[in-house]
Amino acid sequence: MDFLEYINRLHGVLERIATEQADNIRWAGTIVANALEAGGVVHTFGTGHSHIIAEEAFFRAGGIAAVNPILDERFIFLKGALESTRAERQSGISAKLAADANVSANDAAIVISNSGRNAVPIEMALEMKKRGIPVIAITSLEQSQGSPPRHGSGKRLFEIADVAIDNCVPPGDALVRIGGTGSMTGASSTVAGSAIIHSVVIEALSELIRRGVSPPVLPSANLENTKAETLRDILRPYADRIKYLDLDTEID
Numbered sequence: 001m002d003f004l005e006y007i008n009r010l011h012g013v014l015e016r017i018a019t020e021q022a023d024n025i026r027w028a029g030t031i032v033a034n035a036l037e038a039g040g041v042v043h044t045f046g047t048g049h050s051h052i053i054a055e056e057a058f059f060r061a062g063g064i065a066a067v068n069p070i071l072d073e074r075f076i077f078l079k080g081a082l083e084s085t086r087a088e089r090q091s092g093i094s095a096k097l098a099a100d101a102n103v104s105a106n107d108a109a110i111v112i113s114n115s116g117r118n119a120v121p122i123e124m125a126l127e128m129k130k131r132g133i134p135v136i137a138i139t140s141l142e143q144s145q146g147s148p149p150r151h152g153s154g155k156r157l158f159e160i161a162d163v164a165i166d167n168c169v170p171p172g173d174a175l176v177r178i179g180g181t182g183s184m185t186g187a188s189s190t191v192a193g194s195a196i197i198h199s200v201v202i203e204a205l206s207e208l209i210r211r212g213v214s215p216p217v218l219p220s221a222n223l224e225n226t227k228a229e230t231l232r233d234i235l236r237p238y239a240d241r242i243k244y245l246d247l248d249t250e251i252d
Contacts, residue, residue: 029203040106116144
């Protein structure tokens, strides 16, 4: 076993996404483009390691400005690793999180859950649907379809979303077997999820350009010619919609 096996298997996952999920990614891109053109924002949400994908779309170089990550310390390991696992299986949490997100009718949502079976991401998708906005799911269909849901609705995330993008990750997430043991290593859902969410953004931006709409794209804050005021100007229209915009902070 060496790292090249892992890289090669990652290539396989990404190739499957490119070939098998192209239509779903384009569909998701259209949903995001519709929200942006209408002046809405894109709410992103995930629990456990899936929260990394929700954050990946936020304040990202080359990304869209109108992304509101819904974060909670219970789900991002700040209260402990096992507490995060316990909390994401608990019903009744997402309603308040969705209410605090100030969702409007022009928005869209991306909910990320590799297993697609835990209560919190399922409820978040239901809450967004209740508010009348489309939901994009990023999930492992193989794992989700082979596992019973942990939510009273009896549904898994892919069964709720308007479009479910399969991250093409195998059950258990890891790709490489360790020696003669039964253990696996080399998690893949973060790489796959990042590739998918950026692909959705690219499709959305391309669609907006085709419509003649100027998309709100963020430059890298670490390029020498990017000024803080440039970032503020791009982000300012969303100041009252996105929780984590601190436009008064001086960074020069």
